[in-house]
Amino acid sequence: MDFNLILPIILILGVVYTIKSVVDAGTRRRIIAAHGSEALVRSLLDGDASKRRQSALHWGNVLVAVALGFGLIDLLGINEVTPGAIALLLGATGLGNLAYYLLERRVR
Structure with a gap:
């Protein structure tokens, strides 16, 4: 197995997952900061737990x-x-x- 090929693929997947996590957290933060309705905030948190x-x-x-x-x-x-x-x-x-x-x- 060629580690020179696998390592960049794993690195790219890690970077993509990190970007997705940061964007999702930023979106949730903006919704909460914009004083989104209580039901919307609760559904976001319950959906994440589920x-x-x-x-x-x-x-x-x-x-x-x-x-x-x-x-x-x-x-x-x-x-x-x-x-x-x-x-x-x-x-x-x-x-x-x-x-x-x-x-x-x-x-x-």
Whole structure:
């Protein structure tokens, strides 16, 4: 794996995420400073809290599914990177996303 290629990609993703976070925080600050209605401010704060909870549920499901995929790879004795091993991990990731979708629908 070529780290000379991966490092700039990770750096760009980090910069983009930082800019997005700063812009979102600035927008919220301007809405609050402009004396936005109480309901608007409360909905912004409640939406952020809900988004954080949903994100934790989502990534928890995906990471558990990927861990199960790695465990299955170990049980099957796969020691090399093969298309089958990659397919197993991608399938586990997909199942984790589906589990999140079903749990999220049940919560609502």
